[in-house]
Structure formats: C-alpha cells, structure tokens
Amino acid sequence: MIPKHTIGSNALRSNALCSNALRSNAHTHTTFCDGADSAEELVRHALSLGFISLGFSGHSYYPDCSHYCMSPEGTLQYQAEIRRLQAAYQDRITVRLGLELDYFSQVDLAPYEYIIGSVHHFRDPSSHIFYAFDGSADHFRQMLDQSFNGNILALARAYYSMLAQLVTQPQQGRRIDIVGHFNLITKQNRVHHLIDESDPAYQKIAYEALRACAQTGAIFEVNTGAMARGYANEPYPNLEMLRWLHELKAPVIITSDCHAMACLDFAFEEARQLLLTAGYRSVMRLGRNSLFEEVAL
Numbered sequence: 001m002i003p004k005h006t007i008g009s010n011a012l013r014s015n016a017l018c019s020n021a022l023r024s025n026a027h028t029h030t031t032f033c034d035g036a037d038s039a040e041e042l043v044r045h046a047l048s049l050g051f052i053s054l055g056f057s058g059h060s061y062y063p064d065c066s067h068y069c070m071s072p073e074g075t076l077q078y079q080a081e082i083r084r085l086q087a088a089y090q091d092r093i094t095v096r097l098g099l100e101l102d103y104f105s106q107v108d109l110a111p112y113e114y115i116i117g118s119v120h121h122f123r124d125p126s127s128h129i130f131y132a133f134d135g136s137a138d139h140f141r142q143m144l145d146q147s148f149n150g151n152i153l154a155l156a157r158a159y160y161s162m163l164a165q166l167v168t169q170p171q172q173g174r175r176i177d178i179v180g181h182f183n184l185i186t187k188q189n190r191v192h193h194l195i196d197e198s199d200p201a202y203q204k205i206a207y208e209a210l211r212a213c214a215q216t217g218a219i220f221e222v223n224t225g226a227m228a229r230g231y232a233n234e235p236y237p238n239l240e241m242l243r244w245l246h247e248l249k250a251p252v253i254i255t256s257d258c259h260a261m262a263c264l265d266f267a268f269e270e271a272r273q274l275l276l277t278a279g280y281r282s283v284m285r286l287g288r289n290s291l292f293e294e295v296a297l
C-alpha cells in the first residue's frame with residue numbers, strides 16, 4: 001500500500017532512452033484500487049513508451065484497508081477489464097492479470113497469472129490496532145513505540161518474518177511469484193532515521209528473510225516506487241541487498257509500483273545501473289510468450 005501523495009519534483013524522470021530489456025512493468029495500480037489512472041490509459045501509455053508487456057497488480061481486498069484495496073465487486077470488474085484489454089491490445093502489447101496479495105488478505109487467487117506478495121500492515125496482538133509499515137513517519141513512530149516498546153529490531157523482526165512467511169508458505173497451492181518491496185520498512189528512514197541499514201543485527205534479520213524467500217525461487221522486484229514519490233534515492237531492496245540476492249543467484253525484476261502513469265518507468269535506468277553494480281547481467285520481465293522471460297541488462 002502506498003498512500004496517495006503529491007508526486008516528487010523529480011517525478012518525470014522517465015527514461016525515454018531506457019534499455020529494451022526494461023520496457024515492461026509488472027507492478028501497476030489502477031483506479032480499481034489506489035491508482036490515479038484507468039487500466040486502458042495505462043496500456044496506452046505503456047504503448048507510447050514502447051513497452052512489450054504490462055502487468056496489472058491491483059491491491060487484494062481485505063476489510064481493514066478497504067480505502068485503498070479493490071472492493072469485492074471491484075475485483076471482479078478489474079479481472080473483466082484486464083481480460084478485455086488483453087484481447088483488445090493483444091497484437092500490440094502483452095497484458096497480464098496479476099495481483100498484489102497482502103499478508104492479511106484472503107481472496108481467490110485462481111484468476112491471476114502471477115502474484116506479488118507484500119506485507120503492508122501489522123496488527124498489534126494486544127490492542128488489535130492495525131498499523132501500516134509504509135504509513136507516515138509519525139504513524140511509523142507510533143507503531144514502534146506502542147507495539148514494540150521503541151525497539152526497532154523487534155519491529156524489523158516482525159516485518160521480515162511476516163514477509164518470509166507469506167512468500168515461503170504456499171497460498172492456495174501456489175507460490176508467490178514476486179517478492180514485493182522487500183525492505184519497505186525503510187520508507188520513512190529519511191525522516192526518522194530509525195533503521196540503521198548497516199547495523200549487523202538488522203542485516204542479519206533482513207538477510208535471513210531474504211534467503212528464505214530466495215530459496216523458493218521467487219523473483220525479487222527492484223521497486224522504484226519510493227523514488228518516484230521522493231521518499232528514497234534507491235529502490236527496494238537497497239544495493240547491499242541486491243548484492244546478497246546476486247550471490248544467492250536470485251532472479252530480479254525491475255518494477256515501478258506505478259500509481260500514476262507518469263511514473264510507469266520511473267528511474268528504470270537507475271535501477272538497471274544499480275543491478276549492474278550488484279553484479280547482475282540479466283533480469284526477468286513479463287514476456288510475450290512465457291509469463292516471465294530473462295533478458296540481458
């Protein structure tokens with residue numbers, strides 16, 4: 001979940017010159033959830049950028065967060081609309097029907113071609129208060145103080161263990177295809193500096209979850225969404241984590257977590273450079289013939 005914000009001043013850092021390998025996005029939100037644009041507007045924009053494929057990943061329904069996820073009725077409309085677009089544009093672009101599945105969501109996964117697994121929330125076991133890991137800086141601080149007694153490592157442990165659980169445990173007989181925004185809890189770090197990403201204790205917690213997720217064969221997204229909104233200068237995961245992933249030979253896919261079409265390919269070239277620095281020479285993308293295909297960076 002990424003609340004609507006004014007898009008950062010560098011919002012138009014779209015890469016008209018981006019490599020052919022990147023002309024695709026698998027993490028795209030529409031007006032069926034909290035995106036600003038219709039699915040068809042996004043398809044047309046993807047075509048104007050020369051994309052070969054576009055995958056939609058509406059937020060899965062769950063009652064506690066109905067303000068940004070797809071409603072049960074909206075979910076059916078979403079599926080029908082994406083299928084309509086698949087047929088209408090099949091000669092020009094491959095459109096895929098995906099879902100961003102939240103940890104707390106229980107929806108039928110059968111209609112979807114691929115699943116992004118994401119943890120956005122924490123439910124305090126005592127107060128039952130529902131917090132967002134990617135909420136405002138104040139909200140994050142409140143969650144840290146009230147649910148974790150100010151212990152940031154305890155918060156990190158809770159977040160990463162939920163993510164590892166979501167990715168490693170089969171959901172309705174299938175596995176998560178893409179690990180969503182791996183280190184999302186660092187979103188407000190520019191404001192509150194609560195997470196020291198170089199702290200070995202933090203890194204150990206994150207690494208164990210990363211390795212557990214990688215062992216399933218899941219693809220890790222290199223998500224530029226926080227860069228588009230001005231929260232961060234680097235994608236999720238950060239460069240060090242990308243190095244860990246490269247060592248583990250984990251596949252990666254560059255995504256924009258797009259909530260507004262101007263950001264459909266935001267900072268893809270920077271993500272590509274970062275992956276080259278981490279040692280990667282190829283990435284996955286949504287293919288025209290196979291669901292995912294490997295392409296050179």
Ligand SMILES: [Zn+2]
Pocket residue numbers: 001002100118120180181
């Ligand atoms: Zn998300």
Ligand SMILES: [Zn+2]
Pocket residue numbers: 001002027029100257
């Ligand atoms: Zn998303």
